[in-house]
Amino acid sequence: MVFYFKARSDVGDFTIFMGLDKFENEELIKYGFPEDIWFHVDKMSSAHVYVRLHKGQTIDNISNKVNNVDVVYTPWSNLKKTASMDVGQVGFYNSKMVRTVRVEKRINEVVNRLNRTKVERKPDLKAEREAVNAAERAERKQFLRDKKRREEMERLEKERQLELRSYKGLMNSENMTSNKQIASANKSLQELEEDFM
Incomplete structure (x- = not known):
């Protein structure tokens, strides 16, 4: 069971979620998204809480308003x-990416508001993660196809420009006129000079 909450839109319209117990926490750890920020009360047994950011947002987009405990997040x-x-236990790859905020006092208004938005679901976290991975792969493939198409168009345009600037097309026998052809056209020397000018 995973519990979902909605943050107020004025603080970022984030989805907040947490597992019912350490087994759900294990699944959340395994199938998290890169946009997820993990929270836990420092040095105490507590829920793993996640905030899902929108693409392009970073940990700096989260405002820190909490109370009388240290909350770590990364x-x-x-x-x-x-x-x-152990099940539900985690460490960190880079301790410099872990932040701590001191919460001086519990704000019941915030807790009550969040509880009113609480929704219980049994999501297939693996399937959600696989769907996101598939969408990201498709987006990447499309980006690479578009890039390859642009590069091919640029290459063809460059070849066309080089062809236009070369002398290759000037010396075509089809474009040339021999002296015999000029004489047979019965033009006078003066007419030929005028055509030339």
């Missing part, structure tokens, strides 16, 4: 899980 991609760790 991007999902910084969560480190090894086989020797």
Whole structure:
């Protein structure tokens, strides 16, 4: 079971979610998104809470308003899980990416508002992650196809420009006129000079 909450739109319109227990936390760790920011009360047993950012946002887009506990948070991609760790336990790849905020006082108004938005679901986290991966792969393939098409168009245009600037097309026998052809056209020397000028 995963619990979902909605943040107020004035603080970023983020989706907030957490697992029911350490087993759901394990699934959330395994199938998180790069846009997920992980939160946990420091040095205490507590829920793993995630905030899903929108694409292009970073950890700096989250405002810090909390109370009398230290809350650590880091991007999902910084969560480190090894086989020797207990279920639900995590470490970090890069401690410089971990931030801590001190929450001086619980704000019941915020907790109550979040509880009113609470929705319980049993999501297939693996399928959600695979769908996002497939969409990202398709987007990347399309980007590469577009890039290849642009490069091919640029190459053809460059060849065309080189062809226009070359002397290759000037010396075509089809474009040339022999003296015999000029004489047979019965033009006078003066007419030929005028044509030339």
